[in-house]
Structure formats: structure tokens, C-alpha cells
């Protein structure tokens with residue numbers, strides 16, 4: 001049969017000794033064996049099933065044609081059995097058509113199939129209609145030819161089918177020039193369908209499709225695997241991660257990010273402005289009640305690449321924040337909880353700052369903190385008090401150093417009690433203490449704190465069952481009236497303290513004492 | 525000007541301290557009487573026209589006057605001088621008071637031991653109300669609630685000195701003029717009235733309480749105040765002067781005294797330093813404590829807006845609210861105490877407000893404060 005040539009093409013199981021040298025063969029079998037196996041596993045059973053169905057139907061049609069021929073039925077239309085046969089043949093053709101259409105949905109194939117099927121139907125029907133079944137006129141043949149040649153030119157598949165069909169018609173014309181037999185038409189139609197079905201195009205197209213699907217799948221799998229790995233890595237990372245784009249909007253974040261800042265998962269959304277996160281954190285009080293100092297705040301709210309900062313949270317944690325540029329704009333920000341390290345650092349530093357005996361800060365630390373107080377513009381004014389114990393030497397001499405230590409500790413405690421919580425207390429050494437009182441605008445404001453200290457310190461202190469009494473002389477320097485530098489204020493307060501030693505009140509101001517003559521009022 | 529009476533509890537100033545006090549007093553009088561009127565000129569000639577130019581109309585309320593004046597250089601300078609005077613005064617008084625503190629504490633203890641028969645003293649140790657703890661009223665260092673140690677009398681000692689210096693002696697050598705004036709009023713208008721139980725509210729150091737002891741020797745006199753420093757000092761002071769008063773530290777808004785047990789309840793210079801809510805409560809408490817037919821008299825500075833319709837005067841009196849830590853003063857001037865008394869339960873026809881002349885009417889006081897040496901009384905009978 002004419003369709004046989006097509007059927008002899010290698011089937012997709014294609015175990016040919018050598019891959020075909022021409023390029024199209026590449027599409028025919030996959031060089032990659034695993035891919036080929038996958039393709040066959042995916043398509044071969046279905047393909048085989050379909051081939052079987054088409055072969056079956058085509059054979060049935062041929063059989064039908066032969067039957068009609070043998071029973072002398074020349075024309076389908078004139079008897080009931082002829083009509084029935086025609087109907088059966090039509091249905092079979094339709095099924096073949098649909099079957100052939102299924103392997104691919106490429107437009108080229110559809111048109112080819114359509115053309116071939118139409119040709120088959122025309123070849124079969126037209127003779128009967130136009131010539132009353134007697135014979136197929138050459139005019140009709142020419143018309144069918146023209147139709148067939150016109151449509152499929154651009155489509156190799158359709159061309160193949162058409163050629164197969166033409167060959168069959170030619171043979172028929174040669175074999176039986178007296179008239180076109182209906183059975184021949186049927187045979188030809190089946191052969192055309194076969195030609196289409198087995199065409200290289202169909203096979204190649206299905207392979208292409210498979211390949212495309214396969215690649216998409218492979219890529220998807222690859223991506224999924226990567227994503228899964230990344231997510232797992234992010235989830236297990238100690239660092240928290242936040243990615244924002246060039247408009248400072250959230251791109252992605254790690255679960256740890258939510259943990260570090262105690263954020264609700266529902267709060268985070270892709271596209272959320274970064275500023276709304278910082279706003280939320282301040283709202284939650286994590287960034288400090290009075291807000292952060294401004295430069296830190298700026299650096300947090302408008303981060304720049306390459307920036308690094310240590311973010312102190314109000315719950316006592318410290319977060320190390322690093323930002324790196326993100327390819328294509330924006331930032332990759334990592335957050336590391338460095339609380340432990342920071343704590344030990346701070347502890348270490350604090351210990352170095354503390355006076356071992358009394359637990360208040362030492363001279364160097366006091367000066368450092370005083371400087372930072374002085375540089376705080378929100379302070380209305382600061383009073384620096386220099387306190388020197390009276391009669392302390394006597395205690396030391398009469399009761400021993402251990403008693404002296406008890407007295408110093410007691411005095412420290414009383415200073416704490418007399419002053420406010422945010423007042424700074426330090427020990428300069430020996431029996432000299434120092435204090436800094438923020439928010440003192442005038443001398444009037446400092447009177448009561450100073451008097452409180454005098455009263456508190458003068459109360460008897462019990463040492464080993466004995467009561468000892470020490471006094472204190474206080475020199476007071478005010479910032480800004482007496483100076484704006486820490487050392488300067490300390491010096492002024494020191495000078496005032498000497499004036500206070502000979503003043504009945506027990507305290508003296510730096511500025512007035514500088515104007516006054518040395519005071520004749522001795523301390524009672 | 526008479527000297528302050530040197531009773532045994534008065535801190536004694538040293539020579540230098542006295543010089544400083546004298547200076548500050550003169551300074552304050554000068555700033556008030558010589559420079560103060562300049563503000564009126566500044567207002568009329570400068571601030572008012574400029575305000576009118578800007579807004580199209582002259583300032584009509586005290587708030588608008590405040591807006592008109594706030595940027596004026598003279599006013600700002602004057603205001604700082606006045607404030608500095610106040611701070612200097614306190615410093616000058618603090619010095620002798622603090623230096624004398626140990627002696628005064630011991631003195632008070634001694635008087636309590638030696639003069640047991642002169643009245644009594646009860647200290648509850650309760651903290652002062654928040655409206656007192658939160659401010660150092662008229663910049664008194666530490667405020668009324670200050671306690672500097674055991675048996676402390678410091679707040680009272682400071683107050684005693686300040687009442688004299690602040691008023692430039694205008695309250696008399698014993699600071700008793702408000703009480704003297706009330707007694708004089710009673711003598712004149714309630715001649716037959718012979719109270720057997722008298723209560724003085726917000727008595728502070730008892731300066732105004734003592735005249736009642738002299739005027740009604742048969743009556744039992746109670747005096748209360750929230751400040752323990754005041755009460756301890758008041759007790760010692762009264763004892764040193766040989767007067768019998770029963771002092772107890774209590775909040776006048778809710779005392780532990782029994783209902784209907786007083787024939788006369790008085791207060792002096794009390795309401796202008798008391799929150800509006802507390803004033804309402806005190807009135808109610810007075811109504812509770814008074815016996816039927818009893819008399820209630822609250823005496824204070826005559827600065828209520830009803831006496832001063834000129835918005836300039838009203839604004840002028842706001843200075844102390846804004847710059848001298850007297851947060852309740854402006855509000856009180858807007859308040860009708862008669863209405864408060866009626867709301868507290870007194871029958872409207874039994875309530876009246878009037879001004880009475882100061883008993884002492886010392887010239888300087890009259891001049892500096894411009895109050896015309898008068899007191900503003902709210903009088904009510906139950």
C-alpha cells in the first residue's frame with residue numbers, strides 16, 4: 001500500500017545502529033539516553049495504543065471497501081445498505097481524524113491533517129455526487145489536485161500526506177481508468193490518515209514538546225531544590241536577614257528576622273516600606289522610649305550599603321546590623337544578636353570603671369560620663385559637686401582602715417539616697433567623692449539636693465558597734481555659669497570645696513566664692 | 525518696717541546673711557514698685573499698638589495681652605529680674621535656715637518636752653498630696669513637703685522667714701495679719717459670736733492661727749496642714765510663744781475630725797496654693813465639720829478677677845502662675861468661691877464674699893503688692 005512507505009520510517013523506539021546523519025534525525029531520537037528513555041516511557045505506550053487504534057480503523061475501512069466491491073455495490077447512496085456503509089465510513093474517518101489530531105496541537109499539524117482529511121473525503125464523495133458514481137471525471141481530479149496542492153505547500157507534513165494520496169489516486173487511475181471505485185476512495189483516505197500519523201513531523205513535534213516539557217520540569221525541579229535548600233539554610237541561620245529593594249521596600253526576610261524583632265508573621269509583607277518596620281519597632285518600644293539619638297535613628301531608617309552598626313534594644317539585647325548592596329539595587333541586611341559578647345564586654349568595661357570599694361564609678365569614668373552629659377543639649381544645666389569628708393582621717397586613725405572602709409561605703413549609700421536616680425556619683429579616691437546633677441538650671445535648684453546630702457552624711461554611722469560621725473564639705477560648680485568642660489567644672493568645684501571647708505553651711509558655690517573675700521565664718 | 529519677732533524657733537541670720545537678705549528685699553521691692561509699672565507703659569505705648577497693627581484690633585483679654593507682651597524685651601528683662609529676685613530670696617533665707625536647722629530641730633524637741641500643757645501635736649507621716657509634691661510652690665526650695673531628716677522643722681523655718689521677707693514685712697512681726705484681720709472682722713460683724721471649737725485649715729506655721737487663741741481664750745483651737753515639717757514647726761513656734769493650739773498633720777480634704785464639731789472654721793492664704801479639685805473637697809469637708817449655725821471664713825489675697833475687671837491687671841497677676849511656680853493661682857482668680865460653697869452644701873443666702881481691710885495695713889506691703897492691704901473673704905454659715 002502507498003501508506004506503507006511512511007510506516008517503514010523508524011519508529012520512536014528507534015534502535016537504529018547509527019543515528020541518522022541528517023540534522024532532522026537529532027529530533028528523532030534523543031542523543032541523551034536517559035532523556036530518550038524518559039521520552040519513550042512517557043509517550044510510547046500512549047503512542048502505541050493510538051497506532052493500534054488507527055491501524056484497526058483503517059483496516060476496517062479497507063475491508064468495508066473490499067466488501068462493497070465484492071457485493072457489487074458501486075454507489076453508496078442508492079440503497080439502505082449503501083447508506084449505512086457510508087455512515088460507518090464517515091464515523092471511522094472522523095475518529096481517525098481526531099486520533100491523528102491529538103498527538104500535537106501545533107498549528108502546522110492541524111492544517112495538514114485537515115487538508116489530508118478533506119482531500120480524502122472529497123475524493124470519496126465528489127465522484128459519487130458529480131458523476132452519479134459512474135466514473136471520476138478528469139476535471140474533478142484536477143480540481144481536487146489543485147485544492148490539495150494549494151493548501152499544504154508551506155507545510156511539509158501536509159505535503160507528505162498529499163503526495164501519498166496523489167500516488168494512490170494515480171495508481172487507481174492507471175489500474176481502473178473506466179471509473180473511480182468507491183472502495184478505492186476509502187483505501188486512499190485511510191492511507192492518507194496513516195501518512196499523517198506516521199509523518200516525521202508528528203514524531204518530531206511530540207519530541208520537541210516532550211523536550212520542552214522536560215526542560216521546564218528539570219528547571220522547575222532545579223529551582224525548587226535550590227529554594228528548598230535556601231529556605232532551610234535561612235531558617236537555620238543564626239543571623240536574621242532582610243532584603244529590601246532600591247525603593248526601600250521589603251523583598252524577602254528570614255524567619256529569624258521575625259524572631260529577633262518579635263514581629264508577628266502576618267505583619268511582614270512583600271513590598272512593605274522599610275520605614276513601617278522601624279516605625280513598628282519604635283512603637284513596640286524596642287528602640288528606646290525617647291527614641292534613638294538622631295544619627296542612629298537616621299542610619300536605621302535610611303540604611304546605606306556597607307554600613308555597620310550596633311543597635312542597642314531596650315530589652316537589653318544588642319544587634320549587629322550589616323548592610324550590603326543587593327545586585328540590581330536595594331540592600332541585603334543581616335542582623336546578628338551579639339548580646340552575649342556585648343554583655344561581657346560591657347561587664348568588663350564596667351568593672352574597669354568601678355571603684356572597687358564603694359561600687360560607684362571612678363574618676364576617669366566619671367569624667368567620661370560627665371562629658372557626655374555636658375554634650376547633651378537637652379540638659380538645662382548641670383551641677384558638679386565635689387564632696388570631701390570632714391574628720392575622716394580621725395576615723396581612720398582611731399578605728400583603723402577597715403572602719404574607714406565601712407564609713408566610705410555608708411557615705412556612698414547615703415549619697416545615693418540623697419540624690420536622684422539619674423544623678424551621677426563617683427569616687428575620686430581617698431575620702432573625696434564627686435557628683436553630677438543634670439537639669440539644674442540655677443543655684444537655687446541645687447540647694448535642696450546639697451542640703452539633703454549634708455544632713456544624710458552627718459547622721460551617725462555605726463562601725464563595729466560604735467557610732468562615728470563624719471561631715472562633708474561640698475563645692476558646687478554649675479554648668480554653664482562656671483564652665484562647660486568637665487575638668488574645668490571639677491577644678492572650680494574643688495576650689496569651692498576648700499571654701500566650703502571654712503564655711504558654716506558646709507557648702508559653697510564656685511562663682512560667688514570667687515568674688516567673696518575668704519569667709520570669716522568658721523565651721524562650728 | 526517692723527522687725528520679725530525673734531521667737532525661739534526663728535532661724536537667726538548672721539551678719540552677712542542679714543545683709544544679703546536686706547539686699548534681696550530691697551531688690552525685690554525695687555523691681556516690683558519701680559520697674560514693674562514700666563510694663564504698663566510698655567504695654568500701652570508699644571505692645572498694644574503693635575498687636576493692633578498685626579491683628580487689626582487691640583488685645584482685649586489677658587491671654588491676648590500675654591501674646592502681645594511675650595516678645596517684648598523690657599517685659600522679658602523685667603520678668604527675669606523678678607524671677608531672679610525670688611530665687612535670690614530663697615537662697616538668702618535657705619542659708620540661715622539650713623545652718624540653724626540642727627539647733628531648731630533640737631529646740632523643737634525641747635519645747636515639746638518642756639511645754640506639754642500647751643496644746644498638742646500629731647504627725648501622721650502621710651505623704652503630701654501629689655499637687656503639693658510636684659511643685660516647689662512659689663519656688664520654696666523643696667516645697668511644703670520637704671523633710672530633711674528625723675523630727676525635721678526645716679520647711680516651717682524656711683516658710684517663717686519667707687512669709688516675712690516675701691511680704692516685705694507686710695504680714696506683721698509675727699506674720700499674723702491675715703488672722704488678725706479675720707479676728708477684727710469677727711469682732712466688728714459678729715460681736716456676739718463666741719465659738720467654742722475653732723479649726724484652722726492649711727495653717728502652715730500657725731501664724732494666722734495664734735490671733736484666735738488670743739481672741740477666744742476659752743475655745744479649743746485645732747490647726748491642720750498636710751506638711752509635717754510645717755506642723756512640727758508650728759507646734760514648737762506656738763509653744764515658744766506660749767499659745768495653746770492642737771496641731772495635726774492632715775489633709776483638709778478629708779480629715780479624721782468628727783462631723784458638726786466646729787463652730788468656726790477658718791483658712792488663710794490657703795486656697796490660692798491649692799488645686800481646684802482640692803478646694804471643692806475642702807469646702808465640702810467644711811460643711812461636714814461645721815456645727816449647725818457654725819461659721820466658715822476663708823481669707824485670701826484679694827486678687828479675684830471680680831475685683832480686677834481690667835484685663836491688664838488680670839494678666840499682670842498671671843506672672844506668678846507662670847514664673848513663680850504657683851500653678852493654681854490663675855484658676856482660683858477665675859473661680860467663684862461662693863458658687864463652690866453653695867455646691868458644697870451651703871445655702872446661697874448664707875454665703876457672701878467681701879473685702880476687709882488689713883489689720884496691720886503696713887504701708888510698704890500696700891505699695892509693693894498693690895492689693896490695697898485688704899483681704900478677700902468668703903463667709904458662710906451653716
Ligand SMILES: C[S@@+](CC[C@H](N)C(=O)[O-])C[C@H]1O[C@@H](n2cnc3c(N)ncnc32)[C@H](O)[C@@H]1O
Nearest residue numbers: 668726727728731732749750751775776792793
Ligand atoms: C500659704 S500656706 C498657709 C499660710 C497660713 N495659713 C498663714 O496664714 O500663715 C498654705 C498651706 O496649705 C497647706 N495645704 C495645701 N493643701 C492642703 C490640704 N489639702 N490640706 C491641708 N493643708 C494643705 C500647705 O502645706 C501650706 O502649708
